[in-house]
Amino acid sequence: MIWTRLERNVGICVVVALLCTVGNAQEQGESKVEQLEKKVEGLESQIKQLRDQQQQGQGEVDESLDEIDEQMLGLSRSIADQRPGKRKFLVTGYAFSGFENAEGEDSTFSAGFVPIFLWKLNDRLFIQGEAEFELEDDETHVELEYLQLSYILNDYMILSAGRFLNPANPFADRLHPAWINKLPDAPLAFGAQRIMPFTQLGVQLHGAVPLGSQKFNYTVYVSNGPTLEEDDTNYGALEEDNFTDANNSKAVGGRIGYFPLPELELGYSLELSQVTASGSDVADADATIQSVDLNYITSVAKGTLDLRAQWAFSDVDNVTFDPTGAGGFGPASLNNERNGGYVQAAFRPSELEGSILSDFEGVVRYDAVDLPSGAPEGTDESRVTIGLNYWSSASSVFKLAYQFDDTDSPGEDSDALLLQWAVGF
Amino acid sequence: MKITTMMRRLSALPVFLAGGLLLAAACMSTSDIRNQDDISRPTKSGSELWAQNCRRCHNFRSPSEFSDSEWDVAMFHMRVRANLTAEEYELIRQFLKSSN
Numbered sequence: 001m002i003w004t005r006l007e008r009n010v011g012i013c014v015v016v017a018l019l020c021t022v023g024n025a026q027e028q029g030e031s032k033v034e035q036l037e038k039k040v041e042g043l044e045s046q047i048k049q050l051r052d053q054q055q056q057g058q059g060e061v062d063e064s065l066d067e068i069d070e071q072m073l074g075l076s077r078s079i080a081d082q083r084p085g086k087r088k089f090l091v092t093g094y095a096f097s098g099f100e101n102a103e104g105e106d107s108t109f110s111a112g113f114v115p116i117f118l119w120k121l122n123d124r125l126f127i128q129g130e131a132e133f134e135l136e137d138d139e140t141h142v143e144l145e146y147l148q149l150s151y152i153l154n155d156y157m158i159l160s161a162g163r164f165l166n167p168a169n170p171f172a173d174r175l176h177p178a179w180i181n182k183l184p185d186a187p188l189a190f191g192a193q194r195i196m197p198f199t200q201l202g203v204q205l206h207g208a209v210p211l212g213s214q215k216f217n218y219t220v221y222v223s224n225g226p227t228l229e230e231d232d233t234n235y236g237a238l239e240e241d242n243f244t245d246a247n248n249s250k251a252v253g254g255r256i257g258y259f260p261l262p263e264l265e266l267g268y269s270l271e272l273s274q275v276t277a278s279g280s281d282v283a284d285a286d287a288t289i290q291s292v293d294l295n296y297i298t299s300v301a302k303g304t305l306d307l308r309a310q311w312a313f314s315d316v317d318n319v320t321f322d323p324t325g326a327g328g329f330g331p332a333s334l335n336n337e338r339n340g341g342y343v344q345a346a347f348r349p350s351e352l353e354g355s356i357l358s359d360f361e362g363v364v365r366y367d368a369v370d371l372p373s374g375a376p377e378g379t380d381e382s383r384v385t386i387g388l389n390y391w392s393s394a395s396s397v398f399k400l401a402y403q404f405d406d407t408d409s410p411g412e413d414s415d416a417l418l419l420q421w422a423v424g425f
Numbered sequence: 426m427k428i429t430t431m432m433r434r435l436s437a438l439p440v441f442l443a444g445g446l447l448l449a450a451a452c453m454s455t456s457d458i459r460n461q462d463d464i465s466r467p468t469k470s471g472s473e474l475w476a477q478n479c480r481r482c483h484n485f486r487s488p489s490e491f492s493d494s495e496w497d498v499a500m501f502h503m504r505v506r507a508n509l510t511a512e513e514y515e516l517i518r519q520f521l522k523s524s525n
Binding site: 215219262265 | 477480481482483484485486487491494495497498499501502504505506507508509510511512513
């Protein structure tokens with residue numbers, strides 16, 4: 001009986017305990033589920049956030065890639081724009097600004113801009129043109145200084161046509177640009193009182209031929225040539241701006257330059273022409289213009305010595321100007337022989353490394369013209385010019401020069417202070 | 426025609442004779458100097474030719490002053506203006522383009 005009650009009680013307790021245990025377990029399970037559910041929800045939220053971030057990041061990456069693509073496209077276009085084709089073009093040239101204070105004249109500033117346009121159309125065909133913009137008096141002077149079409153015939157021969165710098169006149173042909181000319185002005189015979197033309201309008205054949213260690217260059221040309229001035233102010237002189245030929249006769253000329261040493265060139269040139277204009281009452285006159293030149297450039301005493309010389313001779317037939325006297329100054333005649341030129345020496349201690357002296361250059365030039373007695377445009381004149389140049393770069397130079405002038409006309413000597421800044425580009 | 430005029434015309438003869446001979450020589454030659462053995466070739470390097478030829482007129486322009494493409498044009502300009510031979514032109518051009 002006792003055991004029966006005890007068993008019953010134990011059984012009841014066990015049942016109660018089991019029930020309690022089950023109840024607790026059920027409660028605990030429910031809370032874990034809730035926790036797990038919360039964790040799952042949290043994870044889902046994190047995954048969603050990550051997805052959102054990934055999508056957002058992908059968008060940024062896509063945008064960046066698009067930007068890079070656009071930049072690459074732009075670069076490709078830029079490269080394509082810069083890529084040279086067969087035709088190649090270059091603008092070069094020079095500019096200058098100067099000041100001149102000459103005795104007996106008003107001092108003045110001056111300036112000029114001279115672009116040169118170059119086209120290399122292919123391996124044989126080349127076009128070059130030089131425009132000159134210069135301030136003169138009260139206006140801007142614009143001129144097509146030269147326009148030259150050239151064709152390479154072979155290794156030693158080039159055919160050129162158009163208006164070209166006179167190859168018979170080395171100063172005009174090579175040395176006149178302001179950044180090359182070592183003094184602010186040109187020698188009289190190739191500047192103010194021209195003995196020979198500065199340019200030619202015609203056709204030329206030119207080139208160079210090596211002969212062992214030596215070399216020579218040559219030019220032969222046919223051109224309109226100069227015309228004879230017949231006005232009372234300059235009769236007897238030769239006018240070179242003969243763009244529409246004043247007669248049916250063409251000038252023929254040429255130059256040969258010989259290099260016995262690489263540093264030395266000796267040149268001789270000759271031009272023959274009939275210079276009287278068609279229909280003129282002045283008799284036909286022939287002109288013979290000759291020129292000799294020397295160019296010697298060498299390294300000496302830690303510097304560069306630059307020696308130049310050129311002398312030209314012009315001989316025009318003696319003719320009578322204004323033969324009827326209708327012009328009010330004739331009949332007049334001249335022994336129409338002229339000569340003029342220059343000798344110039346320059347030294348720059350260019351090999352003095354680290355010294356400011358290497359940028360300075362001293363120059364001295366003697367130039368002169370000998371005109372016919374009675375020539376209306378002037379008298380014999382000679383000058384000595386002393387200059388000091390400062391080269392701020394290979395193609396930028398500041399020039400300071402003083403010129404001592406001596407003319408045959410008493411009281412007309414015109415010494416001058418010259419300043420110029422010239423830049424080649 | 427006056428005798429003096431005739432003499433002047435005749436004095437031009439050597440110039441044009443030389444020109445004619447050059448023209449004839451040119452017509453016989455090809456455009457490639459390397460095929461010719463009868464005329465001496467420059468034995469100097471591009472830098473030597475650059476130093477010799479350029480300063481005959483002006484200061485040296487630095488090779489870095491122009492790009493390769495610009496040197497092609499500038500050197501062609503100089504070939505025409507300074508009467509460089511084809512060999513001189515090519516060697517100087519190569520030197521400038523390799524040094525800029």
